[in-house]
Amino acid sequence: MSEEQITYDWKEIVDQLNHYLKIKTIPIGMKMFKRKEEMEAISKIRRPKSIHTTDQIVAQAARLGWTVGITAEDLVGAQCQAVIGLHPHNEEWLSGKDMSGVWFENDEDSSSHQHAMTVVPYGQYEAMAVSPLASNRLSKPDICLIYGTPGQMILFINGLQWKEYEKFDWSVVGESSCADSWGRALATGKPSLSLPCFAERRYGGVLDDEMLMALSPQDLVKALDGLAHLSRNGLRYPIPQYGIQMDVRAGLEVSYGKKD
Template identity: 60%
Template structure:
């Protein structure tokens, strides 16, 4: 029988607080790099509403713009005209994936052996849809200058990152799978997250490290703020179970049973018991 009582839609939850998310990440995982908020804007004029926004005076890579937020704590807004070329702007959806982009001719003989290899790489890249947005801004996630950002970017070392992923899988588990496009790995992180809405882990590429200031030991996870809040809730639960960062080495020659019992199950029977 149909319930005749009308049901209102559940109220929308407020967006996660960037300051609280950042504080939790530093407390639980001891990050050394400030998480970043990224937001796309339909019109360049919309950037004027962002407090304390800086605009570039030179030509940059998108990696540098993100690095200015993550490494320097700045809030920066750009359009395609501020970026060095479509390899950066197309990933953000600020320029089209036109024929020249799809061919990838500048990569031939530098990053890839043949024109076919370069074109295959360009086809493999995740890019935000073109035509919806004209500008992008980044800011420290805890600055609160970009309300309701599209995605958050978290830089972390592999040990910190696996606990963050474990936290994301704490409830509603599903296998998470990513790829490596290689050069232009921003397509694997913010490009994929913007295009698909999925949490997206990437190995930062040569330009991200050379121009964006990403150190040797950091990986990058791009995800929606609500997904980050879910991951942090999971990391809190893992920490309550003794699964915390830093992960202390147990010893490669130690009897493992006592340690495994704490992390994976009940205590083992005493030695010599039947």
């Protein structure tokens, strides 16, 4: 069955995610639109009345439960716009000159950072929208965004690896690490884990203990299937503390012994 033919029960998916991982922040979807009018046609879409960062727009969905749509004009500048393909990746943007002496020692380091970012190609889209998955206002989002603690994230990754195992390699671009999460997932279609950066925490309300996973709807469903199998094997969140001075053999038999 092709992706276009798949119908997702988002309420059930979110219920399962909360059941297995006790997620505290609202799981959301993100979708790019070739035409602004397509974005504006979404039911109960909110449009910003002031200028924001993309981090703030994402947070309005993940923290407040809003469905929000934006174009390049709603975002504060080229850095936010470029990550989601709404600004050209031209010479000026690639220079990173505004970060020189602030985030990086010199112009060369700033430019190296810009070149290292994984971003959506420019010219394909006019708009973007985010919305809680359970609202079903984005019935087929391009990617899903899930915030969680490191403990929640490692079990989620274990779920992804249950079937058709894959070793995941992720990068850390540093500042503008939204390029490591939604930028990379939108551009490559691959699950993308990130350490949210200063701006995401300062402007997007990301908490100290939160990481961000961005991935396709089909990979989210795959992870949940894996989590169900792990749960049946007694591998669940929260992970119970065994004790740093206990005889470990009994515990290892439960966690790593072969199941019938």
